Amino acid sequence: MKTNLFRLIIFLLCALAFVFCVGAKNECGKSGDNVYYELDFESGLLYIKGSGEMADFDGAAPWSDFSDEIKSVRIADGVSSIGDKAFFGCDNLCEIELPDSIVRIGRDAFEDTEYYDNKDNWNDDALYIGNHLIRVDAEYFGEYEIRNGTITIADYAFDYDVYVEPPNGQGNYGATYGASMLWGVSIPNSVVSIGSYAFRNCVSISEIIIPNSVRRIGNNAFEGCHRLKSLKLPKNLQSIGKKAFSGCRELSEVVFANKNTVIYQNAFENCESLKTVKLIKNSTADIHFKNKDVSKVYIEDKEILLGDVNGDSTVDVKDGVILARYVIRGNVEIKFDEADCNCDGEINGKDFTTLRRFLAKWNFSLS
Numbered sequence: 001m002k003t004n005l006f007r008l009i010i011f012l013l014c015a016l017a018f019v020f021c022v023g024a025k026n027e028c029g030k031s032g033d034n035v036y037y038e039l040d041f042e043s044g045l046l047y048i049k050g051s052g053e054m055a056d057f058d059g060a061a062p063w064s065d066f067s068d069e070i071k072s073v074r075i076a077d078g079v080s081s082i083g084d085k086a087f088f089g090c091d092n093l094c095e096i097e098l099p100d101s102i103v104r105i106g107r108d109a110f111e112d113t114e115y116y117d118n119k120d121n122w123n124d125d126a127l128y129i130g131n132h133l134i135r136v137d138a139e140y141f142g143e144y145e146i147r148n149g150t151i152t153i154a155d156y157a158f159d160y161d162v163y164v165e166p167p168n169g170q171g172n173y174g175a176t177y178g179a180s181m182l183w184g185v186s187i188p189n190s191v192v193s194i195g196s197y198a199f200r201n202c203v204s205i206s207e208i209i210i211p212n213s214v215r216r217i218g219n220n221a222f223e224g225c226h227r228l229k230s231l232k233l234p235k236n237l238q239s240i241g242k243k244a245f246s247g248c249r250e251l252s253e254v255v256f257a258n259k260n261t262v263i264y265q266n267a268f269e270n271c272e273s274l275k276t277v278k279l280i281k282n283s284t285a286d287i288h289f290k291n292k293d294v295s296k297v298y299i300e301d302k303e304i305l306l307g308d309v310n311g312d313s314t315v316d317v318k319d320g321v322i323l324a325r326y327v328i329r330g331n332v333e334i335k336f337d338e339a340d341c342n343c344d345g346e347i348n349g350k351d352f353t354t355l356r357r358f359l360a361k362w363n364f365s366l367s
Helices: 002-023 064-069 284-288 317-328 349-359
Strands: 026-032 035-040 045-050 072-075 095-097 126-129 132-136 142-145 182-186 230-233 253-256 276-279 295-298
Touching: 276 284, 317 349
Parallel strands: 045 072, 072 095, 142 182, 230 253, 253 276, 276 295
Antiparallel strands: 026 035, 035 045, 126 132
């Protein structure tokens, strides 16, 4: 009797679920291990919720059969990635809402949608969705300053993979020359993730400052950046993807500030000018470069308290006063690494503004 009652309850629950998804004209399912979606045919809203990563797709997302019905996408906080080609070809998709929990946006996730193709959504040749940089026009000329508050640089954001003849026959770096009109890029101290292939073949960039906010550098992120000469990796960096700096042929020095950064296979392959690496003894970088033909320079493994300008182990108004005096007159002693509040490698008014906001408790972080 109890067994039959239990079966009846299960049947009724399944029936209710069916009514919710079908009777209410909704399509439901999974799009990752712990990510779920619901498409409301009446409103055209595709709502995605859960936790962790969305799956990658190759033109076969679970909602692909209903792509023409999708008019808006809303992703709930907790979802951490958007898969390759997730919404590719959703022709009528014109509204997108992304949470700050997103730290990876896959290749072509939004291409061939009304939102992507609408030039009104592009400003200064760049497409953002919320606090996420999706794409910068491949023919962007000059230096590009990524918008403050940006969290994610999407996969392939600046990548330009076409054949271009090297100017006046100069150089011999292989068949691919790309994004040669992009001379430099400024990354704000809010970016957490640099996507795979994000800056691939940006051959004209000779210097790039990666702020301490960055925790992940994706596969092939800077592959083929031939003129990149030196690199200081941030102290909060957790991982460097496969072939992240492959083919950076003029890269001669790399500084590793984090002893536990995971360095994946061939991250620095074909960096033929790389002769010096500065790193912490017995760190993951120390192991990675074991038996490689590079000179190791060991650096101190120390904790840096950003904002502690006077070195008294606290961050308070005194630090703000000293930093202001240094910026204006330059005649006071400071702790350089601690005073570099925006982690751009320089001490100037931007650092004072960053520290002032922190001290004023403007919901602002120095790390």
